[in-house]
Amino acid sequence: MASSLDDTRGALARGRAVFVARPVAAVFVLTFAGLLVLHARALFDPPYWDGLIGAFPQGLWLARHDFDLVRLLTEERTCPEGGPNVYPFSIYPIAIGALYSAGLEPRQVFLLVHLAMLVCAASAAAAFFALARTATDPRTGARATLVFASAPMFHAMASQMNMDMPLCACTLLSARAMQTGRFGRAAAFAAVALLVLPRGVIVVVANLVLLGAWLFGRARDGDAPNASRRRAWNACGAHVGLLLLFGIELVLASRWSRGPAYVSLFGGFGDLARRVLWIVPDVGWAFVGAVIVAVVVTGLAWRRKARWTELVSASFVLVFLAFFGQYTNTLPRYFLQVHGHVLVLLLAFVARDGRNVRVVRPWLALAAIAQAVNHFGTFYPAVSTGWRVPGYADAKLRSNDGHVLERSMEYRDDLLLDAEIARRLERFDRARTLVVAPWPITHALAFPELGYVDRAWRTSSPSVPITFDPNATPLRDVYDAGARPPRQRVSLEVVWVLVPSVYLPGALALEPSIDVVEEVVERGAHRAFVVRRVGWNAR
Secondary structure, three states: OHHHHHHHHHHHHHHHHHHHHOHHHHHHHHHHHHHHHHOHHHOOOOOOOHHHHOHHHHHHHHHHOOOOHHHHHHOOOEHHHOOOEOOOOOHHHHHHHHHHHOOOOHHHHHHHHHHHHHHHHHHHHHHHHHHHHHHOOHHHHHHHHHHHHOOHHHHHHHHOOOOHHHHHHHHHHHHHHHHOOOHHHHHHHHHHHHHHOHHHHHHHHHHHHHHHHHHHHHHHHOOOOHHHHHHHHHHHHHHHHHHHHHHHHHHHHHHHOOOOOOEOOOOOHHHHHHHHHOOOHHHHHHHHHHHHHHHHHHHHHHOOOOOHHHHHHHHHHHHHHHHHOOEOOOOHHHHHHHHHHHHHHHHHHHOOOHHHHHHHHHHHHHHHHHHHHOOOOOOOOOOEOOOOOOOOOHHHOEOOOHHHHOOOOOHHHHHHHHHHHHHHHHHOOHHHEEEEOOOOHHHHHHOHHHOOOOOOOEEEOOOOOOOOOOOEOOHHHHEEOOOOOOEEOOOOEEEEEEOOOOOOOHHHOOOOOOOEEEEEEEEOOEEEEEEEOOOOOOO
16 A cells, blocks of 8 residues: 555656646646636537638538639639638638548537647647746746636637637747747748638748848847858748748639728728727737837837847737738737737736836736636627617627627627527428528528538528528528518518627618517527518518
């Protein structure tokens, strides 16, 4: 017995030694385990919001069409036009398509992708810790990592099957490689970031700026070995090659795309303020502070007074700002990519005076606690839709827009609401019913492989019909819009699903004067209505 206890103590001591000797690995393991426990209920969740209309439908289309990427780009319509051509140059939908084509059941696909997201989240946390401890010290870096990994948006992206968490991980891993002078590794992670999403080009440009600054500084000081300069120049060449690849992607996409580009010179700054400072104020205002610090650090760098760690994050923050200043469809979740750099930059700047580090530690602990309490968006401002529904106060009809809800774990109420809508519709005869609904509910009802229904429904939408769904019917074929009121053209029973939203077409708003409510679906503070539009004459 004594020998057994000694062996156990020895194993535990060796385990502690590994964690002490390899704290970055420890952060990875602890983050993965913590997320696995916290989000165990979400491991089989189907895709949500943009994942439901973007990467998963595209992956499913690829699996059904022998991964014909040329046809996808040149013949299929883009997402705003109702087509599967959403991310034509991303490896993520290809990976999803490969899982479907391997014959896996939807729940098996979801489990594997969710686990991959948790690995990416743990990698992002570990890379952040490595950056933060270099900027300050291990103890302060650990507390800062708690702040980063307790952010509501971090958990929302970790438990969804979207591409923002892989992009965040690649961004921070590339930054860590730049911080330690491993320029080739930084280029590799930048390449993966670009292959995940076009926004990965921000990593490429930020790294190029840093490489230019490094080479300029070494040329000025004359203190770099030739081998180091050669590696830096090789990395510059690799990053320029990635920029050329991005340029080719832009040319090809603009050649065949008929959808909106969402690009306007300096037109994106207003969108940044509207969608981030208000919807996610903690992330948005921290970013504003980081931009100010980044400008100061740039000035210090010119006078040779900036630390390399500060420059790594300052470069990314400024390039990120420049990129989204030209983009007019900025969503709050995009800021997950920069949030780690924001925290590292602010922390590094405060830590310039060593006395400030001790002062900031308790504030980091308080910030982590506040974010844990805000896990479900408790402190975030509610977004009202302005709907007027008899029997419901306006406060109860909160917006169900995914781009708002995915700022915290509140998004899961909306996901489960969509699943409940699909369940409630089962009381209607599928063979004789057509469902008019907004995106992405149409996608959830149209494709059983997306995990919401067992059999496909015939759907229609006042937005845009799904062009790659054989059961989708344009609304103009369902109703004669020229008649007043519109007259139903089809002999099917038409059921409408209406969900409070801030930017759905007017036809998808509930109108008590013409709609008879069949079902009220509730989940948390969110509502949906299954109605018959009797005010539009039936055939």
